[in-house]
Amino acid sequence: MPSSPTQAQIKVGKAKAFVKRVADVVVAAGGLVDAQVITASGDALAEYVQSPTRDALNAVVAAERRKAEQLVAAPEASHLTAAVITPPPELWEPINAIRAELEPRHVDIWPPHITLFYPFWPVSSWSNAIDPLAAALAGMDPFTVVLSEFGTFSQGRRGKLTYLKPDDDSTVSLRALRTSMRDDIFPDLRARFSQPHMTVGRGQHEEQASRLQGDWQPIAFEAQSVTLLARPIMGEPLEVLAELPIGPGGSVSRAALDAHLDASASTSSDAAVHSLQNQTAGSDAMAALATWAERASIPLDVMDVVWAEVDAALPRLAGDAAATASDSSA
Numbered sequence: 001m002p003s004s005p006t007q008a009q010i011k012v013g014k015a016k017a018f019v020k021r022v023a024d025v026v027v028a029a030g031g032l033v034d035a036q037v038i039t040a041s042g043d044a045l046a047e048y049v050q051s052p053t054r055d056a057l058n059a060v061v062a063a064e065r066r067k068a069e070q071l072v073a074a075p076e077a078s079h080l081t082a083a084v085i086t087p088p089p090e091l092w093e094p095i096n097a098i099r100a101e102l103e104p105r106h107v108d109i110w111p112p113h114i115t116l117f118y119p120f121w122p123v124s125s126w127s128n129a130i131d132p133l134a135a136a137l138a139g140m141d142p143f144t145v146v147l148s149e150f151g152t153f154s155q156g157r158r159g160k161l162t163y164l165k166p167d168d169d170s171t172v173s174l175r176a177l178r179t180s181m182r183d184d185i186f187p188d189l190r191a192r193f194s195q196p197h198m199t200v201g202r203g204q205h206e207e208q209a210s211r212l213q214g215d216w217q218p219i220a221f222e223a224q225s226v227t228l229l230a231r232p233i234m235g236e237p238l239e240v241l242a243e244l245p246i247g248p249g250g251s252v253s254r255a256a257l258d259a260h261l262d263a264s265a266s267t268s269s270d271a272a273v274h275s276l277q278n279q280t281a282g283s284d285a286m287a288a289l290a291t292w293a294e295r296a297s298i299p300l301d302v303m304d305v306v307w308a309e310v311d312a313a314l315p316r317l318a319g320d321a322a323a324t325a326s327d328s329s330a
Helices: 005-028 035-050 054-073 088-104 127-138 168-184 209-213 255-265 271-295 298-327
Strands: 081-085 116-119 143-155 161-166 198-204 219-223 225-230 239-245
Touching: 081 168, 088 198, 088 219, 116 168, 127 168, 127 225, 127 239, 143 168, 143 209, 161 168, 209 298, 239 255
Parallel strands: none
Antiparallel strands: 081 116, 081 225, 143 161, 143 219, 161 198, 225 239
16 A cells, blocks of 8 residues: 655655646746746745755755856747857967968858857847956966867768867867866856867868878967957958967057947837837736645745746847847837
8 A cells, every 4th residue: 555645755845846837827928937946946846845954955046046047047049149269369370371372262151260169148148257267267277279180070971071170188178178167167068069169161071181181280378368259240350359378467458349339229219119018918827826736735945946047048039039029129
């Protein structure tokens, strides 16, 4: 004969039912709050009802709030932007000579670079990230990048991608930089390739690395800054909007970014009105859950966490609505 559920199991069941109810209302409201909010809320609820002490509860609530604020508020990554390491322009000539042969269409679109993150956050979200990213980079040391060997990635039917491979020490430093940026500022972003590299060719069916290696003279440069690139539409050249120094004592170069943000702000007022209407609709839908939560004996502390996560999501969702309104009026 099955045993009766414990009080804790009953609370877990109520928590799971509450999360499902959140999901149902979200769908009915047109998806204004995404799955990450529901997941974070569910984790907080499940942990809450199983926490044996108040200290454990507080730790869970604080951890879930931090995670929710980072993940839920993160904007959707954009292929119009990238975070990269670029060599100084005086070293571009031998790199671009190879690129002109093996990827001529990209020479005028991308500078020679080692990708940290692509796609990256849209420019409209950079204001919230520049200062914490600059602070994180200031706590690191500049490092030397040595490009001495060529390598090849297979891209299936798209042919082969030829790249310059940083040496072992450079690779360790580049991975550490990328990990620090992701853990501290951009937890939602993932690198497309685990091997840091500088692309010099793509689309060839024959391997090119061994041919190029014989005449190549290794290039070394100091990685002294992270460069943030952006373009208005796909196919257009990426421009440098900001450079953030690696190591203490440097100054952030962001004049181009500020000019871009000022120009964008002057055209966004109509879209902002539309976004506020969407926020109101989302708030009304979520408010309907409060009465149900009270009947289900969901503790107020947990409800505070849920509402905080929803509030953290609304600015980004409002921004998405604003972008949609802007596109529809264009």
